[in-house]
Amino acid sequence: DTAVSQTPKYLVTQMGNDKSIKCEQNLGHDTMYWYKQDSKKFLKIMFSYNNKELIINETVPNRFSPKSPDKAHLNLHINSLELGDSAVYFCASSPHGADSNYGYTFGSGTRLTVV
Amino acid sequence: LAKTTQPISMDSYEGQEVNITCSHNNIATNDYITWYQQFPSQGPRFIIQGYKTKVTNEVASLFIPADRKSSTLSLPRVSLSDTAVYYCLGLPGGSQGNLIFGKGTKLSVKP
Numbered sequence: 001d002t003a004v005s006q007t008p009k010y011l012v013t014q015m016g017n018d019k020s021i022k023c024e025q026n027l028g029h030d031t032m033y034w035y036k037q038d039s040k041k042f043l044k045i046m047f048s049y050n051n052k053e054l055i056i057n058e059t060v061p062n063r064f065s066p067k068s069p070d071k072a073h074l075n076l077h078i079n080s081l082e083l084g085d086s087a088v089y090f091c092a093s094s095p096h097g098a099d100s101n102y103g104y105t106f107g108s109g110t111r112l113t114v115v
Numbered sequence: 116l117a118k119t120t121q122p123i124s125m126d127s128y129e130g131q132e133v134n135i136t137c138s139h140n141n142i143a144t145n146d147y148i149t150w151y152q153q154f155p156s157q158g159p160r161f162i163i164q165g166y167k168t169k170v171t172n173e174v175a176s177l178f179i180p181a182d183r184k185s186s187t188l189s190l191p192r193v194s195l196s197d198t199a200v201y202y203c204l205g206l207p208g209g210s211q212g213n214l215i216f217g218k219g220t221k222l223s224v225k226p
Binding site for chain 1: 149151156157160161162164202213214216218219
């Protein structure tokens with residue numbers, strides 16, 4: 001069983017479109033995250049979310065919005081896609097008070113290409 | 116959060132022990148040091164975490180001296196499959212807050 005799964009793995013879309021990336025974790029973790037890795041390979045936190053609090057990185061455009069229907073899911077919605085949104089997006093999860101033996105668990109990523 | 120500095124790249128050969136050093140001069144009292152590994156086209160994977168002295172698991176060892184201003188990740192007898200980017204991060208309380216990734220160290224293992 002995949003611990004943190006993201007769909008789709010690849011997404012190619014045109015500028016101006018609205019798209020969503022889904023993330024599910026079956027680890028029973030309390031907190032989920034979205035990270036963006038750009039072409040220079042820098043990994044940047046976008047959001048962290050648990051059932052109590054959404055923390056948004058202030059540099060993230062408001063075209064990006066996380067939606068969490070339940071504790072096991074954190075989807076990423078992107079409106080009016082731009083060329084600069086092309087990147088690999090990683091979902092991650094951690095337990096409340098992350099276990100020092102296991103850390104955070106990341107998904108395998110979604111490669112978004114905006115044309 | 117502790118700002119970390121690592122070498123941009125390192126080369127090694129199969130079977131060697133590899134030590135990657137990370138500097139974190141401004142580490143806070145409640146910061147833990149955690150290391151992640153990332154293969155191409157995959158998400159980061161947790162390797163090890165520690166506060167001070169030495170921590171060892173089945174994958175690696177982590178050495179943190181008493182002043183905690185640096186740490187060393189030790190990979191015993193590396194293989195080609197250990198070629199990856201290794202990230203050193205500071206994490207408040209070992210679990211509170213978001214992981215803030217730097218540039219990491221690209222380790223290349225050669226036959």
